[in-house]
Amino acid sequence: MIGGAAAVVLIGAVAAGAVLYTNGDDGGGRAAPLSAPAPSSTAAEPVPSATASLPSDAPAALPSLLARPVIRPERAFPEKSVRLKDGSRYQRVDLATTTSCARGMSAGLAALVDQGEGCLRLTSALFTDAERRSQITVTVASFRRVEDASTVFAMASMDPVTYQVVSLDPPPEAGLPTVPPGSAGLFERLMTVRSVVFANGQWGDGAETGEAALTRQTQGLLQYVNDHVVAYEQGGRG
Amino acid sequence: MEIWINPACSKCRSAVSLLDAEGADYTVRRYLEDVPSEDEIRAVLDRLGLEPWDITRTREAAAKELGLGEWARDAGARDRWITALAEHPGLIQRPIITADDGTAVVARTEEAVRDALSR
Numbered sequence: 001m002i003g004g005a006a007a008v009v010l011i012g013a014v015a016a017g018a019v020l021y022t023n024g025d026d027g028g029g030r031a032a033p034l035s036a037p038a039p040s041s042t043a044a045e046p047v048p049s050a051t052a053s054l055p056s057d058a059p060a061a062l063p064s065l066l067a068r069p070v071i072r073p074e075r076a077f078p079e080k081s082v083r084l085k086d087g088s089r090y091q092r093v094d095l096a097t098t099t100s101c102a103r104g105m106s107a108g109l110a111a112l113v114d115q116g117e118g119c120l121r122l123t124s125a126l127f128t129d130a131e132r133r134s135q136i137t138v139t140v141a142s143f144r145r146v147e148d149a150s151t152v153f154a155m156a157s158m159d160p161v162t163y164q165v166v167s168l169d170p171p172p173e174a175g176l177p178t179v180p181p182g183s184a185g186l187f188e189r190l191m192t193v194r195s196v197v198f199a200n201g202q203w204g205d206g207a208e209t210g211e212a213a214l215t216r217q218t219q220g221l222l223q224y225v226n227d228h229v230v231a232y233e234q235g236g237r238g
Numbered sequence: 239m240e241i242w243i244n245p246a247c248s249k250c251r252s253a254v255s256l257l258d259a260e261g262a263d264y265t266v267r268r269y270l271e272d273v274p275s276e277d278e279i280r281a282v283l284d285r286l287g288l289e290p291w292d293i294t295r296t297r298e299a300a301a302k303e304l305g306l307g308e309w310a311r312d313a314g315a316r317d318r319w320i321t322a323l324a325e326h327p328g329l330i331q332r333p334i335i336t337a338d339d340g341t342a343v344v345a346r347t348e349e350a351v352r353d354a355l356s357r
Binding site: 095096166169 | 295
């Protein structure tokens, strides 16, 4: 019912590994109204042991960069109204941050993170486009170690269903519908210095059409947030 | 203390973060997956001192499909509402914290979470 068994990869991208997944008919019995396929809170299979190491040419400034606090929500998501370079506009309708990162992750991703030295902060923002059709959750997961961020990025790129962050449901005051369970979703991600930035895109009505438009919106917002995170983590003022 | 959460809910994440920050001893129940029975919903309503329609998310699509807006809100309809919540847990307002003193709160604000912690 939940998981990647029926997932269909429709498209792929390069760095972010963009894939639109659908798990088809969920029979109406699926519990979690999350991005499709929904993350499970119970890991059905053992988590593979996955580790990454720093390249030998890692920047000498890395220790000082990691000594800084991880990015704060207001720095990663500074604007409620966003206009991207292509002219598209979005409204940020919700923002949530927690240091209990596992609460906003699938069981698989939480277990993977638990193998490392820890996620320090998970911040998610829900955006909708000017027509209020799309619901795109962008999440910044910041880690104590670069190696852990690398591991998460690698595993999420290989299996974005098992290793996913949870999309936000719109709050009542946003006046947006909760995306129907079982709806198709687009999963993308980028890695910065110590963070992985995820973007989960869906149409609010659960439509599986308009894939190109949803991809453009999701990638655009992912890049927008990623730019803020990179600027901070590479030494910008916090 | 137990907190019923939907991880897709930002207020649930905020509530859990506050519980962690305060060092609270609590158990998380992802109620969309670990769905409460009708008896459990009745028990929580007793602890909340509320009626089922008070904790129903009436703007959800499932609520509209069921026509909850037309349902009576009286003792005679109480069981019907509780059945709907058990069958469609996405309709249950969240997060709900069951406090150590036997009461419960719908913890959608920081003040409500702190209230639960103080009980």
